[in-house]
Amino acid sequence: MGSLDSNTPTDHAAGQFSPLDPEEFRRQAHQMVDFIADYYRKIETYPVLSQVQPAYLHSQLPQTPPYRPEPMDAIMKDVQSQIIPGITHWLSPNFFGFFPATVSTAAFLGEMLCTCFNSVGFNWLASPASTELEMVVMDWLAHALKLPSSFMFSGTGGGVIQNTTSEAVLVTLVAARDRALGVHGIDFLSKLAVYASDQTHSTFSKACRIAGINPANIRSLPTSVEGGFALSPAVLRSAVEEDLAAGLIPLYLCTTVGTTSTTAVDPIGALADVARDYGVWVHVDCAYGGSACICPEFRHHLNGVDLVDSVSLSPHKWLLSYLDCCCLWVKQPGSLVRALSTNPEYLKNKPSESSSVVDFKDWQVGTGRRFKSLRLWLVMRSYGLANLQSHIRSDVRMARMFERLVRSDPRFEVTGGKFMLRFAVGATLTEERHVLAAWKLIKEGADGLERS
Amino acid sequence: MGSLDSNTPTDHAAGQFSPLDPEEFRRQAHQMVDFIADYYRKIETYPVLSQVQPAYLHSQLPQTPPYRPEPMDAIMKDVQSQIIPGITHWLSPNFFGFFPATVSTAAFLGEMLCTCFNSVGFNWLASPASTELEMVVMDWLAHALKLPSSFMFSGTGGGVIQNTTSEAVLVTLVAARDRALGVHGIDFLSKLAVYASDQTHSTFSKACRIAGINPANIRSLPTSVEGGFALSPAVLRSAVEEDLAAGLIPLYLCTTVGTTSTTAVDPIGALADVARDYGVWVHVDCAYGGSACICPEFRHHLNGVDLVDSVSLSPHKWLLSYLDCCCLWVKQPGSLVRALSTNPEYLKNKPSESSSVVDFKDWQVGTGRRFKSLRLWLVMRSYGLANLQSHIRSDVRMARMFERLVRSDPRFEVTGGKFMLRFAVGATLTEERHVLAAWKLIKEGADGLERS
Known part of the structure; x- marks a missing residue:
């Protein structure tokens, strides 16, 4: 374990608190690098699943924060003795639970840079590079996945980095909802119906509930062993028809390429064909499964993607990017912006008003946002598509x-x-x-x- | 600028792609530390506001990702020549725009550790230390702010780290909404009314729209120069009475301690007194202003906080913590969990089912979550309350x-x-x-x- 020495007490003694002295930063960050490299080197020696009991930490830490500064060396000893035993080591090569959360040196460096700049790219002006690199990187990954140009900034759509799939589903659902309510009126909110298979991640129904969809209208459509747990277009059509007959308004379909329980793949083209007959927004959640589609031999799982409205993929799952990073592409960015834009006095600026730029705050739940594209940019450049493909193939x-x-x-x-x-x-x-x-x-x- | 050399080509040539070789990580991360320390050292030499024009980056980067890996050295040259000119330097000491986003060496180290472990703490079992340290740290900060024990895990409430204020407002609003709809029924969704002053951050109305609140029922109550732009309890009462008379259901009041435009402080105690008469959920958004309340001489701005339902404060604004980190305390965690819980088969586990632990996925929008409390923990321990107070006082x-x-x-x-x-x-x-x-x-x- 690297030794992270105490804060220089002279600073404090002199009454001058310098929380970001560059040379102090340099010294301590170098020590942290060694600590982390050592952790990665010996990660196999830890039990994958933490062995602690509930409330293990409570008794080890004081109930109130310290008034006086503590030396970093003492803190890092506690990381080793108190924190690491409570960690389930997701990066262990012996981790075969849930789904992998993959990482890489390049992404770590990108995360360091993102933290370093701490730029808050809610609109273009707040940090132009943050917005523009994200646009480039989202188009790059779209190219790697062979998404149609209708999802690219260089075409007629665009992409944005969300934190997690939950948010990607939530913002597209809200966009679809407000588009429908614009036609039918707000009183029809409780009449909107949404669709997914019974294999869909629970985050879908949660997003629906957050968006105010009537819980009674969230359809969890049955799948079967024989059908490979994929959603059947015929089942979808009959559910939609039934809802229409009951006076409901079919709104949104969440399809999955790679479900959590059984890695089932919904036939997105055939499902989108059905959905189009009813004006239903179609989303593809390919959180981990989509990553495989950078390999030509797996790309067929995304066949039909040209017919859908939105696609989300989380490179933090299978593209070596650390949490959290969920890429969302939409065909009609305007539908997101109409549902999510804000334009307060204190954020007004010339580039935004001229509509010559993208303001990503209008594509997401929050206002503030980090410079996350740096991570993906470093991964794609530093490894190249060739290595990313070989990484997928090795896992398969x-x-x-x-x-x-x-x-x-x-x-x-x-x-x-x-x-x-x-x-x-x-x-x-x-x-x-x-x-x-x-x-x-x-x-x-x-x-x-x-x-x- | 530190020199980040190329990936060792031997690895790739041998057909063995090793994205997290500990020694390669060590070497490149050390170089990145020097790059960042050098950036902080010379940050004053950059213009604070980026001088680039819209689409400046587009022409400098290829339209598609590279197939072959590129050396890190070449990438870092591009960071210097292409990215940094497009950055608005939020960390520059000459930055006086928007609100500050403050940082520190300790928080940077905490962020490095958070990234290092990449633990995905959606429930307790997924990484116990992640959940338990967050509980400790949220109680610590509550103590520093002298919040009542009704907001602490050691008392009857608890706190959770969200990404941004937007999410803190959204999840509490959804909790309040579902509590009300549980009484009145889903058909009353379009009858719910929410309140805030005309100085409230735009994120409030956006969160309301996302949660399906009828836009016609989002009240932006007038303030005045004479009243210091604070929301008047009398104005609130008359708006609530008017809505009741119109058959609406008063739901949620968002108060602010430190508004964005004029740093106004709403009288939260007096407003909560009014709200309680009508069963309205009261939230305090003290995103930056709350941080000052760790100093006894400013604590009075939070007087009356014992009467409200929830409080959010973003240490990434004024407590040296880097983006993004928004602390949310609630008196009734159960109301959040009822609105946001999911319990799919693939996440079931004994500790969760015994209810002996906290599963933070049920306190937030997303499922996955990072080990963010490490940053706050390192800041509070490494600097102590004493230095954090002197930092606030120095700014004032x-x-x-x-x-x-x-x-x-x-x-x-x-x-x-x-x-x-x-x-x-x-x-x-x-x-x-x-x-x-x-x-x-x-x-x-x-x-x-x-x-x-």
């Missing part, structure tokens, strides 16, 4: 190896049934040996079950 | 010095009128000499106007 190869291991043992099956082991390969540091070790552990568990 | 002292300068020149007045110069002191690096230089510039502008 390891997952297939695991599948072969499971199939080779008659006591296991690759499941289509109801209870299952969910094994998610993809942590940045995972190599074949970690997958093999996990399989050994699972087999030992099965051995134990057989003996008992 | 400089603002008063500027006021004296203005009063000493008969051509200017400290305004209560309609058009004004807004001069916001508080960037981390600002010293008296920067304020004096800005005043010299303003006087020269006035000289020019007089001559013309």
